Amino acid sequence: MTVPAPGLVPLTLTVNGDEVARMVPPRTTLADFLRAELELTATHVGCEMGACGACLVLLDGVPVHACLVFAVQAEGQKVETVEGLVARGALARLQAAFHERNALQCGFCTPGMLVNAYALLERGDVPDREEIRDALSGNYCRCTGYEAIVDAIETAARAAQEESVG
Amino acid sequence: MNAPLAFDRPGRPSPEGAEHAPASGRHVGAPLPRPNAKRLLAGRGAYVSDLKLPRMLHAAFVRAPFAHARIVRIGLDAARAAPGVVLVATGEDLAKLCTPWVGTLDHFKGMKSAPQLPLPLERVTWSGQAVVAVVAESRAAAEDAAELVEVGYEELPVLADLDTALAPDAPRIAPGFADNICFRSVVETGEVDDAFAAAAHVVEADMAFGRHTGVTLEPRALIADFDASERRLTVHHATQTPFQFQDLYARHYGLPEARVRVVAPDVGGSFGIKLHVYHEDMAVIGLSMLAGRPVKYVADRLEAFVSDIHARDHRVRARAALDANGRLIAIAAEDETAIGPFSTYPRTSAVEGNQVIRLIGAPYRLDAYRGDLKVVFQNKTQTSQYRAVGHPIACAVTEHLMDRAAARLGLDPFDIRARNLIPDDAYPCASATGYRFEKLSHEACLARLKGLMDYDRLRAEQAELRARGVHRGIGIAAFVEITNPTPAFYGVGGARISAQDGAVIAITPSGEVRCTISVTEQGQGTEAIIGQIVADYLGVPQEVVRVITGDTETTPHGGATWACRGAGIGGETALQAAKKLKANVLKVAAAILQAQPGDLDLVDGQVVAASGGAARLSLAEVARIAFFRSDTLPPGTDAQLTVAHHFAPSGYPFAFTNGIHGCHVEVDAETGLVKILRHFVVEDCGRIINPLLVDEQVRGGVVQGLGAAFFEECRYDGNGQLLNGSLADYLVPMACEMPDIAIAHMETPTKDTELGAKGCGEAGTAAASAAALNAVNDALAPLGAVLTQIPMTPARILTALGAF
Numbered sequence: 001m002t003v004p005a006p007g008l009v010p011l012t013l014t015v016n017g018d019e020v021a022r023m024v025p026p027r028t029t030l031a032d033f034l035r036a037e038l039e040l041t042a043t044h045v046g047c048e049m050g051a052c053g054a055c056l057v058l059l060d061g062v063p064v065h066a067c068l069v070f071a072v073q074a075e076g077q078k079v080e081t082v083e084g085l086v087a088r089g090a091l092a093r094l095q096a097a098f099h100e101r102n103a104l105q106c107g108f109c110t111p112g113m114l115v116n117a118y119a120l121l122e123r124g125d126v127p128d129r130e131e132i133r134d135a136l137s138g139n140y141c142r143c144t145g146y147e148a149i150v151d152a153i154e155t156a157a158r159a160a161q162e163e164s165v166g
Numbered sequence: 167m168n169a170p171l172a173f174d175r176p177g178r179p180s181p182e183g184a185e186h187a188p189a190s191g192r193h194v195g196a197p198l199p200r201p202n203a204k205r206l207l208a209g210r211g212a213y214v215s216d217l218k219l220p221r222m223l224h225a226a227f228v229r230a231p232f233a234h235a236r237i238v239r240i241g242l243d244a245a246r247a248a249p250g251v252v253l254v255a256t257g258e259d260l261a262k263l264c265t266p267w268v269g270t271l272d273h274f275k276g277m278k279s280a281p282q283l284p285l286p287l288e289r290v291t292w293s294g295q296a297v298v299a300v301v302a303e304s305r306a307a308a309e310d311a312a313e314l315v316e317v318g319y320e321e322l323p324v325l326a327d328l329d330t331a332l333a334p335d336a337p338r339i340a341p342g343f344a345d346n347i348c349f350r351s352v353v354e355t356g357e358v359d360d361a362f363a364a365a366a367h368v369v370e371a372d373m374a375f376g377r378h379t380g381v382t383l384e385p386r387a388l389i390a391d392f393d394a395s396e397r398r399l400t401v402h403h404a405t406q407t408p409f410q411f412q413d414l415y416a417r418h419y420g421l422p423e424a425r426v427r428v429v430a431p432d433v434g435g436s437f438g439i440k441l442h443v444y445h446e447d448m449a450v451i452g453l454s455m456l457a458g459r460p461v462k463y464v465a466d467r468l469e470a471f472v473s474d475i476h477a478r479d480h481r482v483r484a485r486a487a488l489d490a491n492g493r494l495i496a497i498a499a500e501d502e503t504a505i506g507p508f509s510t511y512p513r514t515s516a517v518e519g520n521q522v523i524r525l526i527g528a529p530y531r532l533d534a535y536r537g538d539l540k541v542v543f544q545n546k547t548q549t550s551q552y553r554a555v556g557h558p559i560a561c562a563v564t565e566h567l568m569d570r571a572a573a574r575l576g577l578d579p580f581d582i583r584a585r586n587l588i589p590d591d592a593y594p595c596a597s598a599t600g601y602r603f604e605k606l607s608h609e610a611c612l613a614r615l616k617g618l619m620d621y622d623r624l625r626a627e628q629a630e631l632r633a634r635g636v637h638r639g640i641g642i643a644a645f646v647e648i649t650n651p652t653p654a655f656y657g658v659g660g661a662r663i664s665a666q667d668g669a670v671i672a673i674t675p676s677g678e679v680r681c682t683i684s685v686t687e688q689g690q691g692t693e694a695i696i697g698q699i700v701a702d703y704l705g706v707p708q709e710v711v712r713v714i715t716g717d718t719e720t721t722p723h724g725g726a727t728w729a730c731r732g733a734g735i736g737g738e739t740a741l742q743a744a745k746k747l748k749a750n751v752l753k754v755a756a757a758i759l760q761a762q763p764g765d766l767d768l769v770d771g772q773v774v775a776a777s778g779g780a781a782r783l784s785l786a787e788v789a790r791i792a793f794f795r796s797d798t799l800p801p802g803t804d805a806q807l808t809v810a811h812h813f814a815p816s817g818y819p820f821a822f823t824n825g826i827h828g829c830h831v832e833v834d835a836e837t838g839l840v841k842i843l844r845h846f847v848v849e850d851c852g853r854i855i856n857p858l859l860v861d862e863q864v865r866g867g868v869v870q871g872l873g874a875a876f877f878e879e880c881r882y883d884g885n886g887q888l889l890n891g892s893l894a895d896y897l898v899p900m901a902c903e904m905p906d907i908a909i910a911h912m913e914t915p916t917k918d919t920e921l922g923a924k925g926c927g928e929a930g931t932a933a934a935s936a937a938a939l940n941a942v943n944d945a946l947a948p949l950g951a952v953l954t955q956i957p958m959t960p961a962r963i964l965t966a967l968g969a970f
Binding site for chain 1: 199200203204206207208209210211212213215216218306380381382383384385432433434435436437466467688689690691858859862865866867868869870892893894898900901902904906907930
């Protein structure tokens with residue numbers, strides 16, 4: 001049996017605010033497309049089965065596992081990765097809080113954590129620690145033990161609230 | 167049900183809230199965030215899996231479907247003809263380039279292991295073993311072609327459990343072996359049998375510790391780039407130990423060491439996983455030589471589960487003898503540990519068992535001890551050193567026996583430990599197994615833990631809740647940790663693994679500082695602490711210190727980061743180098759100022775008067791003159807603004823640390839589910855360089871120990887097939903199941919170094935599972951159930967409760 005070379009299909013989508021048009025093999029995942037084709041390597045691949053959360057990106061504003069989405073499924077949609085969120089300053093409070101609290105060690109899970117934390121904080125309130133832990137239930141971190149991450153997200157949420165109140 | 171009550175979440179102590187001894191300068195001892203974390207937070211990490219080189223190819227491997235089989239036929243034609251394929255290689259192809267390796271150490275007498283090659287020639291010996299390599303223009307093309315490789319197998323008998331392998335008539339793991347025992351060791355001190363015969367109380371337990379694995383979030387990754395024109399090899403390798411691999415790649419592929427460069431950029435977690443020789447990794451070197459182009463291999467998660475080293479997998483039968491007053495007299499333990507089909511190279515698969523039998527009972531006074539170890543081959547994935555090597559098993563065995571003894575004698579767990587821990591004024595002394603302790607602080611840690619846990623309140627609450635049918639448990643576990651190893655660890659066994667480290671520190675022409683050092687960074691904060699040490703001992707702000715690690719071409723040779731040696735050995739190396747450089751700076755400054763070096767000091771980047779502190783000259787000005795206007799220096803001025811320093815520990819063979827954990831759990835007796843309410847750690851890693859980083863190392867370590875206690879297990883069937891080799895099936899601890907962790911410190915610096923630091927990386931993992939086991943058993947005690955196996959799955963808890 002031989003495997004035919006997969007045909008390419010056109011794909012147009014918006015990534016971090018820029019319109020991107022490429023020909024892609026239909027089997028390419030969004031994670032592989034972002035990493036290999038667009039060199040947006042902050043989106044990491046840890047399990048390729050939606051279990052670890054390292055590949056989370058925003059698809060039309062909602063966190064999705066880029067390893068479980070084919071690139072062609074994002075046709076016409078808006079993808080935002082950590083690179084884009086950082087560039088527009090959307091993660092500044094989270095970045096500062098993670099840094100101050102040392103809420104990362106090897107950093108491989110961090111982009112997925114930041115994407116998920118960003119979506120959680122977009123709700124606009126200050127989630128309690130149980131809610132934060134629950135929200136992170138699909139983000140695997142082998143280094144930190146999670147507590148510092150929970151602390152950092154809580155701190156960033158409070159900072160955001162104080163700023164909006166102030 | 168069983169939601170935590172409000173008082174389960176008392177105010178959390180701040181990381182800097184613990185007792186830290188004063189330190190010189192403003193950096194060492196301060197909870198400073200890691201400078202290099204900002205890059206990772208900006209999405210600018212550069213892991214090997216992210217790297218792309220020009221003309222880079224990708225490797226995929228055909229893997230064995232059987233745990234033990236003879237290879238009878240390999241058909242490669244279809245794969246070679248597949249689109250994008252550049253090269254298909256077998257064991258024979260790579261054996262022409264790479265010499266075999268044997269995973270034994272000389273000081274482990276009688277140890278045996280079969281020679282290994284990148285890919286097998288005749289037999290596969292575990293399910294998932296790489297058999298054929300396919301190299302193509304993309305990973306997808308390589309994987310497609312790998313599916314076209316045809317391998318014919320003839321199945322052979324499988325050694326899939328200890329009893330099968332130890333049976334006298336068992337098939338042998340390798341031709342010519344007399345048995346399936348890789349290594350046997352007996353440690354014996356005192357009159358063990360007499361002690362048991364005379365004991366007022368003997369407690370015993372048969373215990374089992376599941377096989378688990380590291381699950382680094384970034385799987386193993388490397389890019390080998392062989393340049394035939396200069397016979398030069400560059401390997402971008404996600405590893406802890408670049409120099410070890412430089413040596414191995416050079417020797418096994420016949421290349422001059424100086425032409426092999428190993429670069430370890432950002433590494434996505436390691437924990438001992440990424441310092442062993444893996445067959446695919448060795449193969450990739452040869453594949454690059456054969457292809458004449460860079461070849462990348464990143465293990466995917468399914469491959470990681472069957473090829474990353476596994477760890478633990480011990481069966482221990484242990485007993486303890488006590489006198490009528492609850493004084494521990496003797497311990498005897500037999501450990502049988504199941505490894506892979508050979509011993510891992512170059513650190514072997516015997517160190518874990520060896521540490522188990524030598525660490526059992528280590529926190530306590532003992533008159534007599536016997537530890538008997540059998541390291542047994544299996545047709546399973548290889549095992550070797552993973553975080554806290556041997557410690558969790560030794561700790562759980564010891565501490566389970568202590569709790570059994572306490573129950574037998576009607577003593578509180580704190581009380582029986584207080585009666586038996588080595589007193590804080592007894593040092594220096596040695597363990598019953600011969601480990602020499604410089605100074606430990608068990609009694610102080612025990613007392614501190616009692617306060618930290620608010621133990622009496624927890625006991626009162628437990629009694630109250632028991633009356634309402636809520637089963638809470640409290641467990642504690644004391645430990646001793648091995649850190650700062652001398653050559654006694656590997657060097658004496660013939661392994662070319664350095665126990666020393668090297669640093670080069672230079673003043674740049676702008677008066678900034680560049681430190682290249684052989685210890686490496688995997689996120690624990692190595693670069694940060696080295697920067698803090700250099701800043702204080704040289705006398706500059708940390709912001710001007712650039713620390714460079716992880717490249718054999720640019721840093722001095724050294725052991726790098728494992729066995730908790732980064733701070734203790736790497737830190738002392740940096741300290742001594744910084745002091746040497748400071749002396750040189752002051753000599754030049756004195757020449758410029760026509761002063762005596764002894765009358766000057768360097769503080770915060772300024773040369774100042776040693777007495778009074780008046781500013782005399784900036785370091786930048788010293789550098790400017792030394793580099794650009796040496797003509798203005800007095801004749802004979804020796805401006806050495808770059809220094810090199812190597813340091814190897816030479817006092818005690820290891821700098822032991824100690825500590826104690828507490829675990830508070832609630833067990834649902836209906837479902838077998840355990841809620842971990844809170845975990846507590848008091849530890850003593852000597853002088854603390856950065857309390858923020860130490861605490862986070864400890865927390866991360868605790869969670870890995872809790873993973874082993876409750877979730878993680880590589881489950882095999884009788885045919886040696888791994889049943890749960892994916893992240894959907896193998897459970898790792900996640901945020902929602904993990905507790906907040908309270909940490910406090912004692913500081914007993916080692917006097918073997920000026921810095922006084924010992925390691926802290928294993929402290930969390932060493933005792934967490936033992937404390938959890940004791941806590942669950944404490945919760946189940948009124949129900950008459952005892953667990954002696956981890957992970958403590960709901961099914962095992964329900965079984966212990968007699969539910970089925």
